[in-house]
Amino acid sequence: MRVKVLEKNERSIEVLIEGISLPIINAIRRYAMTQVPTMAIDEVLVMVNTSPLFDEILAHRLGLIPLKSDEALEKYRSPEECAECTAYARGCENCFAYLRLEAAAEGESVTVYSGDIVSDDPDITPVYKNIPIVTLAPGQRLVVEMRARLGRGIEHIKWSPVTVATNRYVAKINVDRSRCDLCKRCIELCPRKIFYIENNELKVRNEMNCILCKQCERSCPKDAIMLSWYEDKYILRLESTGVLKPERILSESISMLIKKLDELHEQMNKVTVK
């Protein structure tokens, strides 16, 4: 097995994985989207809202604001534990982070930003401070209290730590040079600029960038291009919403998958040993 990081920055990670079958990589991808927990505002108590947005729309917008979750995974209980907890209704601080938002427009209209949200827990704050939540006309007021908790993307997408999670094939591009007459059609058509001509020969570069759209294969007048893909090489790409570092999402997703499989393994042994 071989893993190579193709791209890594604050927001996204792209890795080339060799020697694992697609279903497993896909499971990792789906776990990243639906199972890795993050913090998000889940309950909103509206005390005053004379803004132009209905309470429900306001609450929905607040829920979608990404909250920093790096520390939350250790600090707060898992959503399953919290759901079973009898103190849930009262709200214990092992499950919830408390946040407040207060704004009023006096003489001029005021835009309320995510940065105006005050959190009791300094680790749980909005990732971006400049998301407009609502605009208040003069005389309007907004007072809300919020509870954020850990949740998973499978329950609501606001808890998903990723925006885009994809895996793709790695292309194998074969050019039959005896047929190619250098008409340059493929060069013009390829959206990824894979082909170029050097020394009177059609060359291929950065195969990894090919999206297998097959434009080249379909439009080559000489039928000189043959596309296929590697059976054991895949590219996994995760883009974070900002709540967790992309590499953290990847490792959490893998460890959660392993945990699930361990559980299954244990259960299976119990059932079959009987």
Add this chain to the structure above:
Amino acid sequence: MQEDSDRSPIGDESMIIPIRCFTCGYPIGAVWEEFVKRVRAGEDPAKVLDELGIKRYCCRRILISHVELVREVMYFTKKS
């Protein structure tokens, strides 16, 4: 069938810039103000979007086509 032509094509959800992209979930709300400011100052929207790191057309279409209606309707709320 009822005539729909009088209705505004823009629903409530477009009144104020969405927090996330409807399609991919990217937090586009965070770049809205800079986007508007720079485009109003005369910059090319495509270039601004590129520089803000908005790559996908799902996010780009929301930012490009958004009309900030909230600034007009905000005066017509019930008094309390």
